[in-house]
Amino acid sequence: MPHPVLFDRRLLRARRARAAAAQPATFLVDRAADDLATRLSAILRTFRLAVDLGTPTDAVRRALADRIDTVIAVDRAVPPLATNTLAVVADEEMLPFRDESVDLVVSALALQFVNDLPGTLVQIRRALKPDGLFLAVLVGGESLNELRTAFAEAEAEIEGGVSPRVAPFADLRDLGALLQRAGFALPVTDVDRLTVRYASPLGLMRDLRHMGAGNALVERRRSPLRRATLRRVLEIYGDRFADADGRVRATFDLIWLLGWAPHESQQKPLAPGSARTRLADALRVQELPAGEKAGR
Numbered sequence: 543m544p545h546p547v548l549f550d551r552r553l554l555r556a557r558r559a560r561a562a563a564a565q566p567a568t569f570l571v572d573r574a575a576d577d578l579a580t581r582l583s584a585i586l587r588t589f590r591l592a593v594d595l596g597t598p599t600d601a602v603r604r605a606l607a608d609r610i611d612t613v614i615a616v617d618r619a620v621p622p623l624a625t626n627t628l629a630v631v632a633d634e635e636m637l638p639f640r641d642e643s644v645d646l647v648v649s650a651l652a653l654q655f656v657n658d659l660p661g662t663l664v665q666i667r668r669a670l671k672p673d674g675l676f677l678a679v680l681v682g683g684e685s686l687n688e689l690r691t692a693f694a695e696a697e698a699e700i701e702g703g704v705s706p707r708v709a710p711f712a713d714l715r716d717l718g719a720l721l722q723r724a725g726f727a728l729p730v731t732d733v734d735r736l737t738v739r740y741a742s743p744l745g746l747m748r749d750l751r752h753m754g755a756g757n758a759l760v761e762r763r764r765s766p767l768r769r770a771t772l773r774r775v776l777e778i779y780g781d782r783f784a785d786a787d788g789r790v791r792a793t794f795d796l797i798w799l800l801g802w803a804p805h806e807s808q809q810k811p812l813a814p815g816s817a818r819t820r821l822a823d824a825l826r827v828q829e830l831p832a833g834e835k836a837g838r
Contacts, residue, residue, distance in 0.1 A: 558754030560754065582677060594648055634656050643671065663720055681796065709758070713797075730800040734798065736793075740790050742790065744776070
């Protein structure tokens with residue numbers, strides 16, 4: 543069954559290239575890269591060959607430069623390279639690696655724009671050597687809910703309808719299920735909520751443009767945004783999402799994904815019914831038959 547095509551990835555690449563050539567806003571990917579390096583430092587393993595999958599800057603490669611022998615940067619454009627970095631021009635949805643060939647795959651703020659995320663995760667798991675690690679962070683959850691709400695209310699009021707302005711984001715539970723479906727062992731997901739404050743919603747829109755993260759939905763409205771609609775967006779945003787000092791909030795949920803390629807040395811869950819100690823004994827409480835209630 544063909545996967546849905548939500549994003550115009552050619553447009554996304556063009557916007558990222560334009561942002562990189564101007565004054566890119568990198569605070570979000572820089573934070574993600576630093577956090578990724580911190581999380582990886584807690585894993586007492588040596589990773590000799592790693593893949594940096596689609597990260598829009600070299601922030602992850604810089605953060606891992608002292609820890610990984612060789613990093614392969616995968617992108618549709620050839621990125622600037624450090625001394626221990628190779629480059630492969632490829633799309634995140636069509637990985638060019640043979641099965642069981644790399645030790646580590648990392649990615650920061652790229653996979654939220656993949657059309658076939660389940661398929662991409664399967665390819666990542668296949669490319670990893672047994673007991674290899676996948677560690678990624680992507681924008682998801684309630685990210686930019688303030689901007690989404692302001693646009694929806696303004697367009698409904700001014701134009702009598704709503705158009706897709708902010709991309710749909712996967713939530714934590716769905717992403718955890720995708721890791722399991724892709725065949726990862728010991729999958730872990732968690733979310734880091736970041737609130738960024740701006741003097742005006744225009745500051746947020748400017749940062750999104752300088753990240754190359756503007757609206758790249760295939761079903762986006764092609765006509766320019768009306769001035770009256772934009773004016774109303776700014777009013778609603780300020781009324782609904784401003785703090786006492788007048789600055790407005792923008793939410794970014796950074797969802798972390800971790801999974802291992804299966805290996806016989808990994809911990810395995812016990813088979814149902816194999817426990818030798820009752821939970822009631824471990825907790826030192828009285829076990830009641832089903833249907834009975836504990837006395838007060």
